[in-house]
Amino acid sequence: MVHKPDTQVLIIGGGIGGLLLATICRKVNIQCKVLERTKQLEPVGAGISLAPNALKVLEQLGLYEEIKRTGQPLKKVMIHRNTTKWRELDFGAESYYGYPVYSIERHHFHHMLYEAAGGEEVVVLDAKVEDVIDKPEEEYVKVKLADGRELSGEVVVGADGIRSITRRILARNAGMDAVNTIRFTGRVHMSGYTAPMPNLGPEELGVANWLFYDDSILTTWPCKDNRQWFIGVKMADPNSVQEKNRSVWSGTTREMINDVYGEKFHPFGENGMVKDVVNRSERIVASNVYEEVSFASMSAGRVALLGDAAHSMTSFFGQGACQAIEDATELGNLLQRYFSVPAEKRLSNVDDVLKEYSIRREARAKDIVAFSSNYAKVHMGKLPYGMGPLVRKLVYAYAPAWSWMWYLGWLYGYQPTVDAVR
Ligand SMILES: Cc1cc2nc3c(=O)[nH]c(=O)nc-3n(C[C@H](O)[C@H](O)[C@H](O)COP(=O)(O)OP(=O)(O)OC[C@H]3O[C@@H](n4cnc5c(N)ncnc54)[C@H](O)[C@@H]3O)c2cc1C
Structure with a gap:
C-alpha cells in the first residue's frame, strides 16, 4: 500500500514568514498547509517597514503594487536630540537599491499575505502545534496538535516566531537543554499606529523622526x-520587580505611553509633544525586546526553522520580517528544485536540501542579529566606556547620507527572488 502524507510542506505558524513561504509554494506548485494557533488572523504590532532586500521578491510575487498603494516610501529622517535638531537625513534607498523602504500598516500587509498564500484553503486556524515527530524510520514527519489532530508532511517548517515550539523540540531531540536561546535585552518597547495627522501636509509625507531623549528613544x-x-524604546527599570518580570507593558494604554513620553518633544505634534501623536493612535501594543544569543541550526532532519523562530533580533533596524522573507525565498527555491523532480529520480534527500538552506542562511542571519544588536546600542547611546553619546552624534549628526547608503549595501543590496517565477 502506498502511503501519502497530508501535504508536501507543513508550515507551523501563519506569521509573515510562514505566509510568504506558503505564497511561494503556491506559485511553484508545491502543496502546503499552514497551521496557525490563533482562531483568527491576529498580527501583533502596528506598522512594519519593508526594506529593499525584501521588496524585490514581493514585487515578483505580485504584491508590490498593493504595498505602493497602501504604504508610504521613506524619503527623509529628521533627527533630534531632545528638542535640538541634529539634521535631516535624505534616505533615498531607491536610487541606490531599486526600492525605497516602505512603511505599511501591519494588519493590512498580513492580510495581503494571507490571501496570496491561498486563504482558508491553505491556512488552518485554531491549530496549535504541540509536537513534531521526525523519525528517520518513518516515511513522513508528523505534527501533533493540541486538540489531538495529527498531520503529516514530507517537510515541516517551523515559522512559529520568537517562542517557537519547533525550535524547542529540535533542541530537545538534539539532547540540548530545551531552554530558550533568546535573551531579554533589558529594553521594553511600545508601538502604535495613528489616524491621519490633520496638522501635517505634503511636506511631511515620507518623513520619519528619530528622537533621542535622555532616558529613552522614540x-x-x-x-x-x-x-x-511610532515605536518607543526605554531601558527596563532595574529596580522594578515588574520590569524584571518583563510584563510591565502588557495591557498597554495610551495613558501608560504618555506617562513615559507624553510631555516630550515631537516635531509632528500639534503642540510639539509626543502625546499629540499618541492621542491620535488607533492601535497601541507593547512588548519586550529580545534577541538570539545562541543559534540552533536552522534545520535538523526534515524540519527547518524560518524567521524569528530561527533568529530573533531587535527591532531597531526593522529587519526581522525582512529576514523571514529572505529565508522563505531561499527555502522556497530549494524546495521547488527538490519537489520538481519525481520522487524516484531524486538524487538528494530532503535532509540535505534543508542542510543547504541552513548553510546559506545562517551566516547572514548571525550578521544581521549582531548588526541589529550593535545598532540598538548606538541608537540608544549605550556603548562601552561611555562612548555612546559621542559615537551616536558622529553617526547621526555628521555621517553624510551617501555613507549611510554605501554602508547599507551589504544589507539592502542582497535581494533574493524565486528562481522558478520569471
Ligand atoms: C515593535 C516591533 C517593530 C518591528 N518592526 C519591524 C520592521 O519595521 N521591519 C521588519 O522587517 N521587522 C520588524 N519587526 C520584526 C518582525 O515583526 C518579526 O521579525 C516578524 O514578524 C517575524 O515573523 P515570523 O513569521 O518569523 O514570526 P511571527 O510573526 O511571530 O509569526 C509566528 C506565528 O506562529 C504562530 N504560532 C506560534 N506558536 C505556534 C504553535 N505552537 N502552533 C501554531 N502556530 C503557532 C503565531 O501565532 C504567529 O502567528 C518588528 C518587531 C517589533 C516587535
Whole structure:
C-alpha cells in the first residue's frame, strides 16, 4: 500500500514568514498547509517597514503594487536630540537599491499575505502545534496538535516566531537543554499606529523622526496619508520587580505611553509633544525586546526553522520580517528544485536540501542579529566606556547620507527572488 502524507510542506505558524513561504509554494506548485494557533488572523504590532532586500521578491510575487498603494516610501529622517535638531537625513534607498523602504500598516500587509498564500484553503486556524515527530524510520514527519489532530508532511517548517515550539523540540531531540536561546535585552518597547495627522501636509509625507531623549528613544515612521507609526524604546527599570518580570507593558494604554513620553518633544505634534501623536493612535501594543544569543541550526532532519523562530533580533533596524522573507525565498527555491523532480529520480534527500538552506542562511542571519544588536546600542547611546553619546552624534549628526547608503549595501543590496517565477 502506498502511503501519502497530508501535504508536501507543513508550515507551523501563519506569521509573515510562514505566509510568504506558503505564497511561494503556491506559485511553484508545491502543496502546503499552514497551521496557525490563533482562531483568527491576529498580527501583533502596528506598522512594519519593508526594506529593499525584501521588496524585490514581493514585487515578483505580485504584491508590490498593493504595498505602493497602501504604504508610504521613506524619503527623509529628521533627527533630534531632545528638542535640538541634529539634521535631516535624505534616505533615498531607491536610487541606490531599486526600492525605497516602505512603511505599511501591519494588519493590512498580513492580510495581503494571507490571501496570496491561498486563504482558508491553505491556512488552518485554531491549530496549535504541540509536537513534531521526525523519525528517520518513518516515511513522513508528523505534527501533533493540541486538540489531538495529527498531520503529516514530507517537510515541516517551523515559522512559529520568537517562542517557537519547533525550535524547542529540535533542541530537545538534539539532547540540548530545551531552554530558550533568546535573551531579554533589558529594553521594553511600545508601538502604535495613528489616524491621519490633520496638522501635517505634503511636506511631511515620507518623513520619519528619530528622537533621542535622555532616558529613552522614540522613532516615528511615515505611513499613508500622514499617519504615523511610532515605536518607543526605554531601558527596563532595574529596580522594578515588574520590569524584571518583563510584563510591565502588557495591557498597554495610551495613558501608560504618555506617562513615559507624553510631555516630550515631537516635531509632528500639534503642540510639539509626543502625546499629540499618541492621542491620535488607533492601535497601541507593547512588548519586550529580545534577541538570539545562541543559534540552533536552522534545520535538523526534515524540519527547518524560518524567521524569528530561527533568529530573533531587535527591532531597531526593522529587519526581522525582512529576514523571514529572505529565508522563505531561499527555502522556497530549494524546495521547488527538490519537489520538481519525481520522487524516484531524486538524487538528494530532503535532509540535505534543508542542510543547504541552513548553510546559506545562517551566516547572514548571525550578521544581521549582531548588526541589529550593535545598532540598538548606538541608537540608544549605550556603548562601552561611555562612548555612546559621542559615537551616536558622529553617526547621526555628521555621517553624510551617501555613507549611510554605501554602508547599507551589504544589507539592502542582497535581494533574493524565486528562481522558478520569471
Ligand atoms: C515593535 C516591533 C517593530 C518591528 N518592526 C519591524 C520592521 O519595521 N521591519 C521588519 O522587517 N521587522 C520588524 N519587526 C520584526 C518582525 O515583526 C518579526 O521579525 C516578524 O514578524 C517575524 O515573523 P515570523 O513569521 O518569523 O514570526 P511571527 O510573526 O511571530 O509569526 C509566528 C506565528 O506562529 C504562530 N504560532 C506560534 N506558536 C505556534 C504553535 N505552537 N502552533 C501554531 N502556530 C503557532 C503565531 O501565532 C504567529 O502567528 C518588528 C518587531 C517589533 C516587535
